[in-house]
Amino acid sequence: MIVGFIGFGEVSSTISNILSRNGIQTVTVVKGRSEKTNIRAIKSDVQIIDSYDALVKGSDVVISANSPANALNVAKKVSKLMDNGIYIDLNNVSPDTTLKMSQLFEKPQETLPKIEEKHSFFKKQEDVDMRNMFVDGAIIGKVSNDSTTILFSGQRSGDLAILNNYGLNIMIVSNKPGDVSTLKTLRSLYTKGVSAVLMEAYEASKEIGMVDQLFEILSLTEGETFEEKSKSRIRNSYKNSNRKVEEMDEALEFLDKISPKGKKNFMTKAARDKFNDVK
Ligand SMILES: NC(=O)c1ccc[n+]([C@@H]2O[C@H](COP(=O)([O-])OP(=O)(O)OC[C@H]3O[C@@H](n4cnc5c(N)ncnc54)[C@H](OP(=O)(O)O)[C@@H]3O)[C@@H](O)[C@H]2O)c1
Known part of the structure; x- marks a missing residue:
């Protein structure tokens, strides 16, 4: 093959x-x-x-x-x-x-x-x-x-x-083609939204010299592997921000199509802007 x-x-x-x-x-x-x-x-x-x-x-x-x-x-x-x-x-x-x-x-x-x-x-x-x-x-x-x-x-x-x-x-x-991309897009709405929020929390903690404390306190409720996973997510988001903007544009196209008229998809738009901002 x-x-x-x-x-x-x-x-x-x-x-x-x-x-x-x-x-x-x-x-x-x-x-x-x-x-x-x-x-x-x-x-x-x-x-x-x-x-x-x-x-x-x-x-x-x-x-x-x-x-x-x-x-x-x-x-x-x-x-x-x-x-x-x-x-x-x-x-x-x-x-x-x-x-x-x-x-x-x-x-x-x-x-x-x-x-x-x-x-x-x-x-x-x-x-x-x-x-x-x-x-x-x-x-x-x-x-x-x-x-x-x-x-x-x-x-x-x-x-x-x-x-x-x-x-x-x-x-x-x-x-059926389309079934997988629908699942993948739904998953992206969650995972990329979380990445964007993590980046912002990390940036704020860095600004005031409290990165370690941020991960320590989050790990208390989010679990032992949280720090390692989040840091990898944050690194990946900065490194691939160009591609993430394109991915969020695709996700927004999907949301706009399925959403009732007038519904605003605030979170996904904000995540897209966040990736665009760090490009
Ligand atoms: N990385 C992941 O973990 C991951 C996970 C899920 C899905 N994906 C998806 O998989 C795709 C590729 O991701 P990646 O991480 O491999 O990206 P990447 O590391 O940025 O590589 C993209 C590759 O495609 C080439 N390329 C771009 N436009 C092309 C074109 N028109 N014709 C031929 N080659 C072209 C690039 O060449 P140049 O170097 O010349 O630009 C580069 O070799 C993306 O659509 C992404 O959304 C990635």
Whole structure:
């Protein structure tokens, strides 16, 4: 099996390293990307190839992990090149964006080559009029953790359970794209809101020289592991604030769509502004 990565940052390099340690060949393209991405790819076992066309045509599974703002454009380009295999989007995007991407990969079965000819390790596709190569994916928590759970939903998501044999921790949610991104967005409303509040409490305590005391008193009610977890959350929020703004924009798009008219989603807007402020 060959897995191709579009974007080779923290997510792709972590997953690629796990897969290659477990015997799966991985490929990516770094032409035109930053020095950081080039170095990351050179240091990992991934095979660097020249074109996205070769990546899409030569991979059984294509994983898009770049940024929420780029996800749709990347999907548009790949869907034009892809007539077989599975396309997984792992970006933190709204359910709406996910459904837009999914539609790009839905093609009439009779216009596509037979799956078993090229992808013999995948199950024979059941009879469907429309084949959808898109899988909605979400990383639950931080990707650097080896036991991170990855959720999938989509017509072909069941085929991806095979990745559990190659070092990943996969959970199949349903065969409907959008189910996973809805769950992920709901989770984000909580986790990113908490991160934004923590950053502000930490900044205030730093201002008056009471960081240790803040974590000490919070640990009394929040538990022993609270300090370590919160500090990691705070570090991660400063480091990835650009991406967090994009993620909150996606979450706000979701909230605006489902909220009754006139309802103001104060907390999520404030969390977005907080990440924007520290960019
Ligand atoms: N990190 C996590 O724990 C985590 C968890 C859940 C979900 N996610 C989601 O996963 C995605 C990737 O996150 P990450 O942490 O891996 O980000 P990252 O470390 O910032 O890496 C992003 C990578 O994508 C590349 N890229 C950006 N735009 C691209 C494009 N149009 N075409 C090809 N490559 C492109 C970047 O290249 P340059 O260096 O040239 O910019 C970089 O290699 C994000 O959408 C994020 O929301 C991340």
